[in-house]
Amino acid sequence: MLRPILFLALLCILLIYFRQSTPPPTTSPSSSSASNKLKHPKTSSNPIKSNRVVAIGDLHSDLPQALAVLQLAKLVDEDGNWSGGQDTLVQTGDIVDRGPDTIALYNLFDKLRKQASDAGGKVVNVYGNHEVMNLGGDLRYVTEEDYASFGGRQKRKEAWDVRTGWLGQMIYSNFNITYIHNGHTVFSHGDMEPQWARLGVDMLNHLSREAIWKSNYRYAPIFQGSGK
Numbered sequence: 087m088l089r090p091i092l093f094l095a096l097l098c099i100l101l102i103y104f105r106q107s108t109p110p111p112t113t114s115p116s117s118s119s120a121s122n123k124l125k126h127p128k129t130s131s132n133p134i135k136s137n138r139v140v141a142i143g144d145l146h147s148d149l150p151q152a153l154a155v156l157q158l159a160k161l162v163d164e165d166g167n168w169s170g171g172q173d174t175l176v177q178t179g180d181i182v183d184r185g186p187d188t189i190a191l192y193n194l195f196d197k198l199r200k201q202a203s204d205a206g207g208k209v210v211n212v213y214g215n216h217e218v219m220n221l222g223g224d225l226r227y228v229t230e231e232d233y234a235s236f237g238g239r240q241k242r243k244e245a246w247d248v249r250t251g252w253l254g255q256m257i258y259s260n261f262n263i264t265y266i267h268n269g270h271t272v273f274s275h276g277d278m279e280p281q282w283a284r285l286g287v288d289m290l291n292h293l294s295r296e297a298i299w300k301s302n303y304r305y306a307p308i309f310q311g312s313g314k
Contacts, residue, residue, distance in 0.1 A: 138173040139267055143275075144214065145177070147185025147232060152194070166194060168201035168209075175202065176265060179214020179275040186231030189253075196256060211261045213294065214275040221248050221257065222303040248298060263294035263308070282308070 140159050145152045156162040161170040175198070181191050199209040216227065228242075236242035248254040264274040266287045272278070282290060290308070297306030 136171050136173050138170075139176065139271070140170075140173060141176045141178055141273060143178045144180035145191060146180055146183055146216075147188045147191060147229070149187035149190045149194070152187075152191055162198070166197075168198050168205055168207065170202060170205070170207050172206040173202075174208040174210065174267065176210045176212065176267070176273045178212045178273055179261075180216045181211075181214070182220055183216045183227035183232070184229065186229060186235060188232050189235050192253060192256065196260070199260065210265050210273070211257075212265055212273055212275055213261050213263050213298075217257060217261060218294075218298065218303050218309065220246055221254060221298050222301055224304075248301070258295070258298065262291040264290050 140161060142155055142159070145155075153162065153166055156166075156175075157164065159170075159175075161168065161173060161175055163169040177195060181195065182188050195209065195211060199211075202209045219225075220228070223243075233239050233242055236245055245251045245253040248258045264272060264278070264287055266272050272283075272287070285293075293306070293308045297303050297308060300306075303309045
């Protein structure tokens, strides 16, 4: 019984001896750099694709603050150009009134819609009550600076005409009363009562566009209370 035990003990001693006497393998510069690459992989120079949805509300003719918010959300760069990649920006209305930068802001969003589309992103504009009021001739919140930026009251009225005005046509062609994202998230300027929600987004947008085209938002059911 002792011989097998002695043999195993001797074998263990020999293994330990040879292991200690064998010099450690040297690392070549190439293998070292390869190891470093594995430990510290380079980050890609291409930005990670993003699919955020960012909603921004009332901007009220204030261009500096609008740009500050959009830059804070990483949707535009310091020059005011789209930098949001594949993100979706939903502006929920009231770009106009209470400030001097109406023209600049609508032109900004017209530019961003095109730039975002080219980048695989999206800019959505939703009507606010102030867009609807201005298109319908209700100008109670328009500032003198706003009038002056258009060249006077008459020229402003002409620009906002939904049929012939450059701004009225731009807004009518690109805005809707509500927007649904990916079939489950609804955006609108205000709340929506169940009676209207049951009609669906397409019908709501159709009814609001029809009322705005006829310039009768004051009397159109979709803009009146519960709509009953």
